[in-house]
Structure formats: structure tokens, C-alpha cells
Amino acid sequence: MARRTEPPDGGWGWMVVLSAFFQSALVFGVLRSFSIFFVEFVAAFDEPAARVSWIASIGIAVQQFGSPVGSALSTKFGPRPVVMTGGILAALGMLLASYATSLTHLYLSIGLLSGSGWALTFTPTLACLSRYFSRLRSLAMGLALTGVGLSSFAFAPLFQWLLSYYAWRGTLLLVSAISLHLVACGALLRPISLTEDPAVAGPGAQLASLLHHGPFLRYTVALTLVNTGYFIPYVHLVAHLQDLDWDPLPAAFLLSAPTALVALAVAYGFTSGALTPLAFSMLPELVGTGRIYCGLGLVQMVESIGGLLGAPLSGYLRDVTGNYTASFVVAGAFLLAGSGILITLPHFFCVSAPTSKPQDLGTEAPDTRVPLRRKGWERTELQKDPESQRWAAPGLLPHIDAQGTTVPSAS
Numbered sequence: 001m002a003r004r005t006e007p008p009d010g011g012w013g014w015m016v017v018l019s020a021f022f023q024s025a026l027v028f029g030v031l032r033s034f035s036i037f038f039v040e041f042v043a044a045f046d047e048p049a050a051r052v053s054w055i056a057s058i059g060i061a062v063q064q065f066g067s068p069v070g071s072a073l074s075t076k077f078g079p080r081p082v083v084m085t086g087g088i089l090a091a092l093g094m095l096l097a098s099y100a101t102s103l104t105h106l107y108l109s110i111g112l113l114s115g116s117g118w119a120l121t122f123t124p125t126l127a128c129l130s131r132y133f134s135r136l137r138s139l140a141m142g143l144a145l146t147g148v149g150l151s152s153f154a155f156a157p158l159f160q161w162l163l164s165y166y167a168w169r170g171t172l173l174l175v176s177a178i179s180l181h182l183v184a185c186g187a188l189l190r191p192i193s194l195t196e197d198p199a200v201a202g203p204g205a206q207l208a209s210l211l212h213h214g215p216f217l218r219y220t221v222a223l224t225l226v227n228t229g230y231f232i233p234y235v236h237l238v239a240h241l242q243d244l245d246w247d248p249l250p251a252a253f254l255l256s257a258p259t260a261l262v263a264l265a266v267a268y269g270f271t272s273g274a275l276t277p278l279a280f281s282m283l284p285e286l287v288g289t290g291r292i293y294c295g296l297g298l299v300q301m302v303e304s305i306g307g308l309l310g311a312p313l314s315g316y317l318r319d320v321t322g323n324y325t326a327s328f329v330v331a332g333a334f335l336l337a338g339s340g341i342l343i344t345l346p347h348f349f350c351v352s353a354p355t356s357k358p359q360d361l362g363t364e365a366p367d368t369r370v371p372l373r374r375k376g377w378e379r380t381e382l383q384k385d386p387e388s389q390r391w392a393a394p395g396l397l398p399h400i401d402a403q404g405t406t407v408p409s410a411s
Contacts, residue, residue, distance in 0.1 A: 006134060007289065012190050013132030013140065019188035020125045020144035023083070026182050027090070027118045029151025030175060031060060031231070035238040036159040040168040042239070045103055049239065053315035055106045056235050057308050062115025064227075064304030067123040071297030074124035080189045086120025087182025089113055094176035098169045114179070121182050123300055124189075127293045130284050131192050137284065142277040149273040152234075153257070194289060206294040215345055216286050216295065220302050222341035223279060228306030228313075229334030230275075232327060233268060235311040240324040310334070 007013075034056045041052045073082045093114030100106045126141070133140045162171040210216050257265040280296070287295035314327035 007132050007137075007192070007194065009133050009136045011132070012192075013129070015188050016125075016129045016132055016190070017140050017144045019185045020129050021147040023121055023125050023147070023182060023185040024145050025147030025151035026179055026185070027063070027122050028148040029155045030179070031056065031118075032148070032152040032234040033155040033159050035235050036156060036163065037168055037171075038235060039239055039242060040163060041103070041106065044168065047103055048315070049236075049318050050312055050315035051103060053235060053311040055103070055110055056231070057311045058107055058111025059115040059118070060231060060311075061304040061308035062112055063118035063122060064300040064307055066116055066119030067300030067304075068294075068297035070120045070123045071127065071293040073120070074127065075293050078189075078191045079124040079128045080186055080191070082124050083121045083186030083189060084183045085186075086117040087180060087184075087186055088117070089120065090117030090182055091176045091180040093117060094172050094179055098172035098176070117179075117182070119300075121186065123296050124293070125185070126280050127296050128189050128191065130280070130292045130296075131194065131289050134289075138277065138281040141281040145277040145280070146273075148276060149269065152269075156238075206291050207298065210287065210291070210295060210298060213287070218341055218344055219283070219286060220299050222338045223299060224303040224306045225334050225338030225341065226275070226306070227303040227338075228310040229331035229338075230272065230310070231307060232310050232314045232331035236314050236318070236324055236327060239318075240328075243323060306334070 038049075038052055038056070041047070041055065042049060045052070070082055070086070090113075093109045093112075093116075096113065097106055097109035100109060126144070129140060129144060130137060159171060159175075162174060166174070257269050283295055283299065284292050310331070314324070314331065317326045317330065318324050320326075
């Protein structure tokens with residue numbers, strides 16, 4: 001595969017954006033709409049909210065904690081087979097969940113199996129997308145992750161409507177069929193090779209350098225705190241509204257932002273939707289595109305702690321207090337704490353993004369010297385003049401300009 005000097009900012013990258021759009025919809029659209037099933041599981045298994053909350057939390061945690069595995073496999077085999085395998089696992093987990101007779105079965109099927117499938121799809125797809133774009137990376141990432149918001153808007157009422165006709169078991173069968181489209185998303189991925197790749201060390205050295213990189217560590221802690229509170233409204237909002245005597249279908253639509261609490265729902269939906277693409281777009285600026293698989297996998301693994309604990313903590317507070325007020329206050333506190341750490345990152349208050357690459361992680365600047373041999377000349381090296389952008393030979397030898405034209409020496 002020919003190596004590119006820099007990401008193409010387009011080309012097949014737009015097909016990768018399309019793949020990431022549907023992949024993010026099929027992963028996080030389902031996770032964000034889980035509160036529809038939450039109410040059904042509480043009633044079907046007669047279990048407290050805290051125990052039922054572990055289903056979504058395990059799925060989120062496995063998806064994030066298993067991301068380094070997806071990253072490592074993608075580095076070795078490429079993202080396409082890894083993502084296609086993940087799509088099969090995600091669909092199989094939902095299929096087995098439709099036959100569950102206890103919460104343990106749901107922990108294993110949705111939480112462990114589907115979560116493992118999501119781990120093999122989300123991180124490799126976004127890492128592949130990041131390598132296709134540089135100047136347009138934020139735009140591409142934003143377009144790809146709009147699938148999260150649009151699917152949340154569509155899936156919440158759709159799943160509630162399906163529940164009214166097919167109950168939760170039949171609905172999970174249909175969700176399994178929908179999740180199988182992740183295989184097609186994976187087939188669209190095409191890896192790209194960049195010139196900086198050979199200079200990047202192996203996974204072990206990359207991990208060691210990242211663990212000694214202060215901005216990366218602070219960024220990881222910030223996203224972990226944000227992740228703790230991020231999913232709480234998506235898991236418990238419908239149950240909260242039903243505690244307030246809302247009917248199930250209107251409550252599901254509020255998950256997509258209609259009446260009564262519309263201002264808060266729209267504000268949270270807008271800001272949380274903007275957070276995701278910005279968070280993943282910023283990471284290559286910290287670690288470089290050559291380390292994006294390792295960096296993204298490590299971030300996802302650490303922030304899985306927040307995804308694992310957030311929803312159960314919210315459910316526990318509901319069981320103790322009898323309502324969800326404390327749960328949502330605690331969720332907001334975690335979001336504010338993570339945002340506070342983000343302020344400490346380099347260039348946070350700069351209007352324009354820095355153009356320099358992260359040299360402190362061990363990336364060497366490219367060698368600007370090239371060998372030269374012409375008839376009657378000695379073998380020597382040319383040095384590129386940074387101001388004139390011309391290749392200049394030392395002494396009395398002529399030099400070659402940027403267009404390759406031989407120019408006699410001034411001396």
C-alpha cells in the first residue's frame with residue numbers, strides 16, 4: 001500500500017464517514033434508548049432499579065474497557081474484519097437476550113456479548129476515520145456522530161411502539177436484526193497508510209509514552225468523570241417521567257425532546273451531542289494520528305469506569321430517596337467536574353488550533369535532506385532552505401528549486 005504524506009481530507013474517507021454514521025447510530029442509538037427496555041425489565045423480573053441498571057452499565061463498560069482489544073486487533077488485521085466480527089457479536093447478544101429468564105442472562109447477553117461487539121466496532125471505526133482527515137477532521141467526526149443523535153430521536157419512540165405490539169422479547173429480536181447491519185458498516189472500511197507510521201513505536205512503547213504524557217492523562221480523567229454522568233439521563237429519564245405519572249409513549253418521546261421539559265431536554269441533547277465528536281476529534285491533536293488506535297483504545301478503557309458506575313449509582317440513589325432528583329443532581333456534578341479538568345489542557349483558551357504535531361511523544365521531525373547524483377558531480381546531500389523552499393547544495397554545486405529546476409550557484 002502506497003504511503004501518503006498526510007491524510008487526504010476526503011476521497012474514500014467520506015465512505016468511512018458514512019460507515020461511522022450508521023455504526024454510531026446502531027451502537028449508541030441503542031444504548032441511549034435503553035431506558036425504554038429498563039421499565040420493561042423492572043416489571044418483568046420484579047427487580048429494583050439499581051440491579052436492572054447494571055445491564056446498560058455492563059454493556060457500556062465492556063464496550064469501552066474492551067476498546068484496546070479492538071484497537072490492537074485493528075492494528076494487526078485492519079479495521080474491516082474486526083468491525084464485521086463485532087457486528088455479528090452485537091447482533092448475537094441481542095438475539096440471546098430475547099430468550100432471557102433472569103437478569104443474569106441479560107448481563108451476559110446484552111452486557112458482555114453485545115458489549116464486546118460494540119467494543120470491536122466503535123473504536124476501530126473512529127480511529128480509521130481520524131486517519132483520513134486532518135484539516136476537516138472535526139467536520140468529518142461531527143457528521144459521523146450525528147448518527148448518535150438522529151438514532152436516539154428515532155429509536156426511542158420506535159422501540160416503545162414495537163414494545164406495545166411485540167413485547168420486549170420480540171423487540172429485542174428486531175433490534176438484533178438491526179444490529180446485524182454493523183457488518184455492512186465494517187465492509188466499507190479501508191485502511192490507509194501514512195508516512196509517519198514507520199516512525200511510530202510498537203504498542204508497548206506507545207502505551208509507555210502515553211502514560212507519561214500529562215495532557216493525555218488529564219484528558220482521560222476528564223472524559224471518565226464526564227462519562228459517569230453522561231448516560232444517566234438516557235438510562236433513567238423515561239423511568240423518572242413515569243414516576244411523575246407520564247404515559248409510556250409520551251415519556252419515550254421526551255427522550256427525543258418534545259413537550260414540558262423540552263427546554264432542558266433540547267439543551268442537554270444539543271450539548272451532549274456536540275461533546276462526542278469534539279472529544280474524539282481532539283484526541284489526534286494530543287497523541288498524533290500514528291498513535292490514534294492506541295490512544296483511543298486507552299481512553300475508552302479508562303472511561304469505562306465511569307460508564308460502569310454511573311447508572312447503578314443513579315438507580316441506587318433512586319431506591320434510597322424514592323425519586324430521581326438526587327440521581328440527576330449527581331450526574332450534573334460529574335459533568336461539571338470533568339469540564340473543569342478540560343480547562344487545564346494546552347491551548348484551551350486559544351481561538352485557533354495549534355498546527356504543530358505532538359513531538360513530545362517521541363515523533364521525530366522528517367529528514368529534509370535528499371541524496372543527489374548528477375553526471376560529473378560528487379555524491380552529496382541537498383539541504384532544503386526553510387524560507388525559499390529550495391533544495392540547495394553546499395559549496396560551488398548548483399541547487400535545485402522546489403520545481404526540480406537546476407539553478408547555477410551564485411558563487
